[in-house]
Structure formats: structure tokens, C-alpha cells
Amino acid sequence: MPTPISATVITFNEADRIGDCLAALAFCDEVLVVDSGSTDATREIAAAAGARVLVRPFDGFRSQKQFAVEQATHDWVLSVDADECVTPQLAASIQAERARGFEGAAGYRFARCSEYFGRYLRHGNAYPDRKLRLFDRRRGGWRGDREIHETASVDGPVRTLAGDLLHHPFRSxxxxxxxxxxxxxxxxxxxxxxxxxxxxxxxxxxxxxxxxxxxxxxxxxxxxxxxxxxxxxxxxxxxxxxxxxxxxxxxxxxxxxxxxxxxxxxxxx
Incomplete structure (x- = not known):
């Protein structure tokens, strides 16, 4: 059987974006949302989409993401933000590696493409902005003590996948x-x-x-x-x-x- 994947998402008042994010994670075996006390319909939308929803007070981006990783059911974890969407090409790349059992890799990075007021930025500091977001939690995770501009790391080989993670960072x-x-x-x-x-x-x-x-x-x-x-x-x-x-x-x-x-x-x- 293909290696199962848990997708994790941290949220706070993301009712306008969480639906698209979760829909793009349909290929994962589990979707876990860790919410930090939303006052809108974020948790209800996530639950209706089939996600498992937990509530935890926010004490930093890194800490919140690592908590989500630790609560996941499966060891291979895909960590995305509520303002991000996995593209079909990236999903296909992930599934191809999963079919091979993620052989020879402890984690995977891929490009993140940010939308900026109607245009996707393809140059400058904004792109390719590669992120390590798919990894074996037994060999890494959201480590360290930096709570802002946090990064995941693993002990072992990291490979780069084709396809973009679409990013919608700003509402205005x-x-x-x-x-x-x-x-x-x-x-x-x-x-x-x-x-x-x-x-x-x-x-x-x-x-x-x-x-x-x-x-x-x-x-x-x-x-x-x-x-x-x-x-x-x-x-x-x-x-x-x-x-x-x-x-x-x-x-x-x-x-x-x-x-x-x-x-x-x-x-x-």
C-alpha cells in the first residue's frame, strides 16, 4: 500500500481561505487543522470538509506547527498554511513519491509562488522561495526556537519536487x-x-x-x-x-x- 500522509494546517480566522486550502489536500490520508481560537467559521468549515480539528492557544508559528506535526496520525507529514494551496502538478509529484515509499528521502522541498494583487510573482525575492514542507517526522520537523520565519529541517536527504505551492499571503x-x-x-x-x-x-x-x-x-x-x-x-x-x-x-x-x-x-x- 502507498505510504500514508497526514496534512497539517494551522489557522486563525481563515474562513475565507481554508476551504480552498483543504480541497487541494484531498489526496492526503488525513487532514489535521490546529486552530488558535478563531472567532469566525474557520473550525466549522474545516470540520465540514472532513478535517480533524484541534484547538490550541497560539504561542508562536513554529510551536503551533510542530504541535500539529506531533498530533498527526501518520509519520509522513505535509505541512501547509491556510493561505496556501497545493497545485495539481505538485500533488501529482507528491503522490508519485508516495507510491515509491518516499525511498531515499527524509523530506521534500518545492517552490512557493505568491499571488500579489492579481499577479503571481515569478521573479525577485518572491520566487522560487523553495520550502521544505513534506517530511518524515521521525527524522525532523519544525525544530529550533525561531518562532517567526520558521523553517522545517530533517536529518537526511532532501529532494526537490516539481510543481508549485500557491500562496495568497495578503487580503489587501x-x-x-x-x-x-x-x-x-x-x-x-x-x-x-x-x-x-x-x-x-x-x-x-x-x-x-x-x-x-x-x-x-x-x-x-x-x-x-x-x-x-x-x-x-x-x-x-x-x-x-x-x-x-x-x-x-x-x-x-x-x-x-x-x-x-x-x-x-x-x-x-
């Missing part, structure tokens, strides 16, 4: 700005907890490098206006992270953390 421009603020704060808190310091160089150079690397070096300009706006706004998130890190250090009374030209301590935030 205001949603993107709010999400950027949230992520910048969480990244600053992570950096601050590890003793990293805000510097003038990081404030000026990190956003500039992120913009020009994505927009010019990686061809983000080929995505037209969408590519330009995406590069500009995501670069500003990098700037916000440094400002918020500086504010956290000031609040803690660390006067050495002021982003002046003589402060070069710490690693890259």
Missing part, C-alpha cells in the same frame, strides 16, 4: 502592512533575545540590499508594478525590524544599542 494592502509590522516586531524580539544590536549600517544598508537584490539582481523588475511594490514594501519591513530592535534595547536601558556609526557589535539581525 492594509493587511500586508499590518502583517509586516507584526513580523518586524517578532523578528526584532527574536534578535534582541539573542543579544543582537541595531546599528546605523543595518538601518540603512539592509533594506537597500534587500530591495536591489530582489528587484535587480534576481529580476523582480520582470514582474512589473507588482514586482516593484513588493520589493519596496518588503524592504521597508527590514527597516522596521532594525528600528524596533533599537526601541527594544532603549526600553531595556541598553544605551550602547543606539544605532550610531561607532556601534558595530553583534551579528546580522
Amino acid at each position: 494592502f492594509e493587511h500586508q502592512l499590518a502583517k509586516g509590522r507584526q513580523y518586524a516586531q517578532m523578528m526584532a524580539e527574536h534578535a534582541n533575545a539573542r543579544g543582537r544590536r541595531a546599528t546605523l549600517g543595518k538601518l540603512v544598508l539592509a533594506p537597500a540590499w534587500r530591495f536591489w537584490r530582489g528587484y535587480l539582481l534576481r529580476g523582480g523588475f520582470r514582474d512589473g508594478w507588482a514586482g516593484l511594490v513588493y520589493a519596496y514594501v518588503t524592504a521597508d519591513t527590514a527597516r522596521q525590524k532594525t528600528v524596533r530592535l533599537w526601541l527594544l534595547q532603549r526600553a531595556a536601558g541598553d544605551v550602547s544599542s543606539a544605532p550610531g556609526p561607532n556601534n558595530r557589535s553583534g551579528g546580522a539581525a
